Amino acid sequence: MTPPFDLVVCILLVLACFALVRLVLGPTIADRAVAVDTVNTLVVATLILLAVIYRQIVFIDVAIVYALLSFVSTVFVAKYIGGEL
Amino acid sequence: MIAEILVLACLVIGTVFNCLGILGLLRFPDVYTRMHATTKMTTFGSFFTALAVIVYGASLFLGTGDGQYVTLVLHTAVAAIALAMTNAIGSHAIARGAHRAGIKPAQAVVDRLGEVPP
């Protein structure tokens, strides 16, 4: 029996949709930045699980690069919010 | 058998903490408290889903001795460490930017940073 990785992927994607609700509602830019950061984290976790489901290790390399790029974009947006750009 | 139970436990813990993190993101009153929910709980939850994959790969490697599972385990570990590091630093950056933009913490009982001259 394989563990229910696909069910967890479905739950994580539904959670990402709920995070997008905060992205639409969020009163300030910082709230939206936090929501995007959360969606990025969930996407990285989903990619790791998809690598096991489809048996493609390339997905994990994609996840590593995605995490680092999302970090760069988060820091960039944060600098913009703080008016240091 | 033990590996399956461990994988299942890690997946359940990860999913529960991710759900609570999103609930906090939707429920808390201002950006700093929302950041508490997302930074801590989503990182912890995603770390546990990665840990489930690591345990699964390790059990398959011990069962079959195939080299590709070592690759799976090591790459997943690198991804999990990268996730934990970048989330912490990114949340510092957003909190600092938000405070510089003049967003006051809601319901705060004390704000020592607001008293410091810029």
Added chain:
Amino acid sequence: MLAYIITFILALLLYLLFTAGSGTLWLWSPSELIAGVLLALLTAAVAGKTLCRGKDYRMANPLRLVVLFLYLVGPFLVEVVRANLDVAYRVITGRIRPGIIRVPSGMKTDFSVFLLANSITLTPGTITVDIDEGTNDLFIHNINVPEGWETRPAVKAEELFSLANLPAWIRRIAE
């Protein structure tokens, strides 16, 4: 010279980490090993000066790295688990009392301040908002300020952690 050697070793280790499981010579194939050594030499020659800019090589000591690993899997993990349960409780009940407090870190080097700030962000109910670069004081947003802390001008870093003395560990690692 030491900067080039450290960059070479780190680049080689990273390459070996990403190509593990490719062959039969332990875990690597011979061609991957040769390519790794060549690429690490190239990286060290090109980027040695830019990647290792500091004059402080105390973190290159393997003993400090071992203590860092012990710190991450021991007291740090315990505090992270406690922090997550605490925040989970506050998400469910909605009982919060937020505030920003000032914490003099008492750390001297950049790396120890970095480690303390990251530990504070991932552990109990606190995130680091800003840092006073002159005195290394941290400004920390606390989700549940305990009674009495709002009138004190500064709170010691040791008081933030209840289960393990993380600042002492960090001093042992990085100073």
